[in-house]
Amino acid sequence: MNHTYKLIRSAARRKTLSLTVKPDGEVVIRAPRHAPRGEIEDFFRRKRAWIEKKRADLENFPRTGRHDSLEAGSEVLFLGVSYPVVMSAAADDNGGLSFDGERFLLAPVAAGSGRELLASWYRRAATSLLPARVTHFEGFWGCRARSVRISEARSRWGSCSADNRLAFSWRLMIAPPAVIDYVVVHELAHLREKNHSPRFWDLVGEICPDYRERRRWLKTAGTGFFS
Numbered sequence: 001m002n003h004t005y006k007l008i009r010s011a012a013r014r015k016t017l018s019l020t021v022k023p024d025g026e027v028v029i030r031a032p033r034h035a036p037r038g039e040i041e042d043f044f045r046r047k048r049a050w051i052e053k054k055r056a057d058l059e060n061f062p063r064t065g066r067h068d069s070l071e072a073g074s075e076v077l078f079l080g081v082s083y084p085v086v087m088s089a090a091a092d093d094n095g096g097l098s099f100d101g102e103r104f105l106l107a108p109v110a111a112g113s114g115r116e117l118l119a120s121w122y123r124r125a126a127t128s129l130l131p132a133r134v135t136h137f138e139g140f141w142g143c144r145a146r147s148v149r150i151s152e153a154r155s156r157w158g159s160c161s162a163d164n165r166l167a168f169s170w171r172l173m174i175a176p177p178a179v180i181d182y183v184v185v186h187e188l189a190h191l192r193e194k195n196h197s198p199r200f201w202d203l204v205g206e207i208c209p210d211y212r213e214r215r216r217w218l219k220t221a222g223t224g225f226f227s
Contacts, residue, residue, distance in 0.1 A: 005044055009033050017043045021054040054220075076104045076118065078125070080176025085114075097121050119170070126150045126170040133184045134166060140207055143191040157218060158183045160190035175217065182214035 005019075005027035014032045017040065021027055031040050074085040078099070088105040096107045097117040106114055131148045138144050145166045153159070153169040160166055166187050172180055185207045193200035204211050 005029050007031060007040065009035075019043070019047050019051070021051055025055050027051055074114075077174040078122075079173065080179065122173045123150055123170040125173050126168065129180070130168045130172070130184065133181060134188065137181070137185055137188055137207065141188070141192060141203070143188065145188070145191065158187040160187045160194075162194070164191050179214045179217045182208050182211050183218070186211075 006029070008028060008030045010030050010032060014030065016032075017035065018030045019027065020030075027044075029040060029044060075082045076085055077083075083099070083103050085104045085106055087108050089107060096113070097120075098105045099121070104118075106117070127150050130150065134145060134148050145160075145164055147165045149165070149167050150170050151159075151167040153167065154171070156169065157172050157175075158166065158168045168183065168187070172183060175183070182204075185204055189200055189203040192203055201211075208214060
């Protein structure tokens with residue numbers, strides 16, 4: 001069989017196979033260190049229909065862009081909306097990058113560090129928005145997180161620790177507000193259910209009845225951002 005995937009052998013503690021489709025369509029399989037090649041090939045064959053569907057989804061969703069660099073004419077995604085980048089000396093007084101509600105202003109002298117400036121801008125936005133959304137939803141189930149922090153996570157949008165501490169990636173700022181709320185509700189539901197059982201999804205559905213559609217955005221349009 002022609003190998004059309006990238007295989008990553010993980011640490012010995014990994015016990016299962018997993019498969020992801022990157023924004024460019026590349027398939028990545030992660031496997032336990034000693035998993036037999038035949039088992040991996042069979043896993044890949046069984047996932048072919050799912051892979052093709054995922055690739056089709058990626059073609060039909062808007063691209064978020066990687067924002068590897070910023071320059072005049074670039075597009076920046078914020079809260080699900082794409083905004084243009086324009087050069088403006090006015091941004092000098094705002095750390096080199098600012099947002100006026102319609103566009104991102106990048107100081108010409110800061111053009112070479114646009115990626116870092118944008119990451120910092122997203123972090124500040126996340127710090128302002130996400131704890132407030134947690135507070136908003138905490139009352140629905142009468143539960144409270146021990147803390148909320150903004151993380152550098154690349155592989156997950158949010159997490160809930162065993163001792164009820166929540167963390168959210170600043171990368172979540174690319175998502176539409178409804179999708180952000182889904183992630184917040186998802187992690188808050190883990191304060192009640194430390195698993196993904198039917199009871200867990202029932203809790204999420206109480207607040208986000210359309211959570212499947214919101215989750216789909218994360219798995220398609222949001223895939224690979226700043227990877």
